[in-house]
Amino acid sequence: MLGGIWYNGTQSSSWAHDEAVMQATSQAQTDNAARVREVEREVERLKLLNQALWELLRARLNVTDADLEKVIRDVDLRDGVEDGRMTTTALKCPTCGRVSSSRHWKCLYCGQQFEKPIAG
Ligand SMILES: [Zn+2]
Numbered sequence: 001m002l003g004g005i006w007y008n009g010t011q012s013s014s015w016a017h018d019e020a021v022m023q024a025t026s027q028a029q030t031d032n033a034a035r036v037r038e039v040e041r042e043v044e045r046l047k048l049l050n051q052a053l054w055e056l057l058r059a060r061l062n063v064t065d066a067d068l069e070k071v072i073r074d075v076d077l078r079d080g081v082e083d084g085r086m087t088t089t090a091l092k093c094p095t096c097g098r099v100s101s102s103r104h105w106k107c108l109y110c111g112q113q114f115e116k117p118i119a120g
Contacts, residue, residue: 093110
């Protein structure tokens with residue numbers, strides 16, 4: 001008899017737990033979808049800002065799309081991979097041994113210029 005009560009109580013608790021997990025999962029999915037929409041809006045806003053800045057600079061500084069493409073390639077290659085993305089890589093300085101970011105392409109501690117990708 002007691003065994004039956006214990007079993008039913010446990011099963012009921014298990015169902016309540018499953019329901020809580022399903023509600024939490026559903027809420028997390030809703031939160032993630034909202035976050036994705038927010039990030040998409042931000043990316044679109046940044047694309048607009050980037051385009052406007054480029055058109056302003058091109059007109060004011062008399063530079064060309066080819067000039068921009070060359071700089072894009074140079075910056076892209078700073079992380080050692082031409083992949084259309086600016087990935088930040090940890091670079092170990094061969095001079096002082098400390099770690100800097102590939103974003104700066106030089107050692108933040110001793111000023112050593114990095115000429116090629118250095119595994120860090
Ligand atoms: Zn250094």
